[in-house]
Amino acid sequence: xxxxxxxxxxxxxxxxxxxxxxxxxxxxxxxxxxxVGDISYSIFANLVSGGVxxxxxxxxxxxxVCGRCLAVFRLPVRIPESFHFFENPSSDEIDLTAPLRxxxxxxxxxxxxxxxxxxxxxxxxxxxxxxxECNCRSEETGSxxxxxxxxxxxxxxxxxxxxxxxxxxxxxxx
Ligand SMILES: [Zn+2]
Ligand SMILES: [Zn+2]
Numbered sequence: 001x002x003x004x005x006x007x008x009x010x011x012x013x014x015x016x017x018x019x020x021x022x023x024x025x026x027x028x029x030x031x032x033x034x035x036v037g038d039i040s041y042s043i044f045a046n047l048v049s050g051g052v053x054x055x056x057x058x059x060x061x062x063x064x065v066c067g068r069c070l071a072v073f074r075l076p077v078r079i080p081e082s083f084h085f086f087e088n089p090s091s092d093e094i095d096l097t098a099p100l101r102x103x104x105x106x107x108x109x110x111x112x113x114x115x116x117x118x119x120x121x122x123x124x125x126x127x128x129x130x131x132x133e134c135n136c137r138s139e140e141t142g143s144x145x146x147x148x149x150x151x152x153x154x155x156x157x158x159x160x161x162x163x164x165x166x167x168x169x170x171x172x173x174x
Pocket of ligand 1: 115119
């Protein structure tokens with residue numbers, strides 16, 4: 001638990017610098033990511049009219065599995081200057097665990113991708129296309145289907161063109 005005591009905040013504010021394990025923040029470990037090492041935080045609490053304002057800076061490191069190529073990679077998560085306001089706290093103790101956990105979870109990307117241009121795995125043979133090229137693409141039945149579809153579209157275009165030409169011709173005749 002990350003706590004601050006309101007009666008410890010003086011005119012100059014209260015700064016707390018520390019580290020906590022992922023379980024201190026009740027952070028989950030998922031299939032696609034887990035937190036590596038401690039999470040470090042720097043908190044600055046200030047008394048303002050109507051309550052307490054808390055500014056936090058958080059640094060964490062994730063180990064993630066790329067959603068495209070399944071490679072495991074490290075992802076640093078930096079959350080500078082997040083603000084939380086506690087309106088007239090009823091007790092001296094403010095528990096920051098939940099707000100900070102929320103900050104961390106909100107900062108995580110929706111998809112973990114090792115690199116913007118990650119080519120992923122071949123859906124046919126499973127080859128990692130970042131490391132090697134496979135021969136599936138040219139033989140793939142999928143691209144065969146596309147070629148057929150292209151042919152159909154082309155047919156349609158030529159058909160409508162001839163139809164239009166036919167009409168024009170009719171107009172000229174009349
Ligand atoms: Zn990848
Ligand atoms: Zn392949």
